[in-house]
Amino acid sequence: QTEPVHLLADLECERKRLQVVIEALPVGLLIFDREMNVLLANDGARHLGLDALDDFHRGTYIEANGEEKTIDEAESPIRRALRGEDGHESRTMHLWKEGDPEETHRYLNIEAAPILDAQGAVTSAVMTVTNVKHLREAEQALSRERLAGAERIQALMEAMPIFVGLCDPAGDLLYVNLPPLKALNLSLKEIEGKPIWETLWFANSPEQAARMKEGVRIAQAGRPFRSEFQVQSPEGLRELEISMIPILSNEGVLRFLLPSGVDVTERNLAQRALEASTAAARDAQTSAERA
DSSP states (O other): OHHHHHHHHHHHHHHHHHHHHHHHOSSEEEEEETTOOEEEEOHHHHHTTOOSGGGGSSEEEEOTTSOEEEOOGGGSHHHHHHTTSOEEOOSEEEEOOTTOOGGGOEEEEEEEEEEEOTTSOEEEEEEEEEEOHHHHHHHHHHHTGGGSOHHHHHHHHHTOSSEEEEEOTTSBEEEEOHHHHHHHTOOHHHHTTSBGGGSGGGTTOHHHHHHHHHHHHHHHTTOOEEEEEEEEETTEEEEEEEEEEEEEOTTSOEEEEEEEEEEOHHHHHHHHHHHHHHHHHHHHHHHHHHO
16 A cells, blocks of 8 residues: 555645746746646736636737737647647737726747557647737837837837847848847947847857748738747856848838847756656656556
8 A cells, every 4th residue: 555655645745846937937837737727827917817718708819910819719839739739839929908008018939749549549638828918019119110219119129128139121130229238248339230040049040040030021022920049148057039020112012121039948958848848747647547
């Protein structure tokens, strides 16, 4: 009897550790069962007002041209993940309720992934939700640049605690806000007019430069690009989620490219800890059942 009791104690320990990891995530996290019931929503998800499936179906996806398309529930990231498919979504999700003031609207990046049992079958799915309202505000400000003063736009960019830049249609940098320049000990003059893939975090890595150059090509074709990059910084190796958004004129002509990025190092560390804890809990449960 000792071994099963020991295994059950290990299982309970892993479950508690998993709960701690989930609550500590710097992003919203929800777990859904195969019937689309929410099994768990962490504090980050609750803070964003997301604790039920219906919360994700009262909004739109923002397309590259700025148009908003109604969310197709059947092809949502969580639905795809529960089918064992890729739950990555490059478009920003815009959620709101009818009559809500603009300041309460939510702009989110959504990722989903299946959770598998020991035989590789999908049992549930996990979804992470990142608040990107700052990035949306930057995009809107740059889209309105023909109607607003350059100084006001620059002041808005400098106040943002994220990386925001502006490129011409060829991908040459016109502007980068202060936080990343300070972090990399660079001045705008040093990088202005250079292709983005030859500057900033990408300059010393041919692989990263090639990926960023491909991101520019995708945005030039009118599609948003988003990918994670591992980069060296004064604080050591960091993981950045970099986006590249095309900015079009009213006539649909490409005017600028908007690169932006957020540091997702802590989010990814927590997610990896979550995956490890989930696997350990699953192994402990399997061992307990066999015992």
